Amino acid sequence: MAQPTLLLTRPAPQSQRFAAEFAARFPEVPVLVAPLMQIQNLALLQDVAGVDALILTSENAALALAPQTILRPPVWCVGPRTAAAARAAGFPVAGVAEDAQALAALLRAKAPGARLLHARGRHVASDFPGWLAPVGITVAEATVYEQVDCPLPPEAHALFSGSGPVLAPLFSPRSALLLAKAAPPRRLHVAAISPAVAGAAEPLAPLRLELAARPDSGAMLEALGRLIATLQASPPHGA
Structure with missing residues (x-):
């Protein structure tokens, strides 16, 4: 089996953190960090004072929002990483769910009639205003960061031109779409990380796809482990 390489296309801080987690578990597999997005914070234009709580669906939102307001209303978060970033910035965490749909269900049960503000990136797959309006929860939206596209670096093009397999963990539908657009990967x-991401990855025509059991980095490491085990069990080409 040719040596696989892990290709990380998330923004640099998240890619570097995941690279360290991956290297601790699979030290024999080389890693290439090649971000297809970078985060650019945007000015907060909405009034935080008029809401009962915030919705945060990424740690990027917490990091972008915190310096722009002295107010610290309760926050409802997607994922423990977002909750940790919110707590570190001084926001009390009212609740955490593993994905946006689960958070919407939690809000229907726990926050009837609330006025909420979803601090978000420009590109999201969720629709909290539409999901929660039927049960009387009002959700305004504030775009507090931009995911700016980055070109695929030469090292990644060289990787695709080589003969070894490429491991690609994908954490969002946008990551999958940008990778398909940047190059015709082989x-x-x-x-x-989710069925939605798996669907967005179809244009990549992966040789194999593993779906994470949970939408978190630990489950993504487990999915990568299954891919590596399958590659190791495959006979060498031409054998």
């Missing part, structure tokens, strides 16, 4: 073995 020999991709994809770990997808």
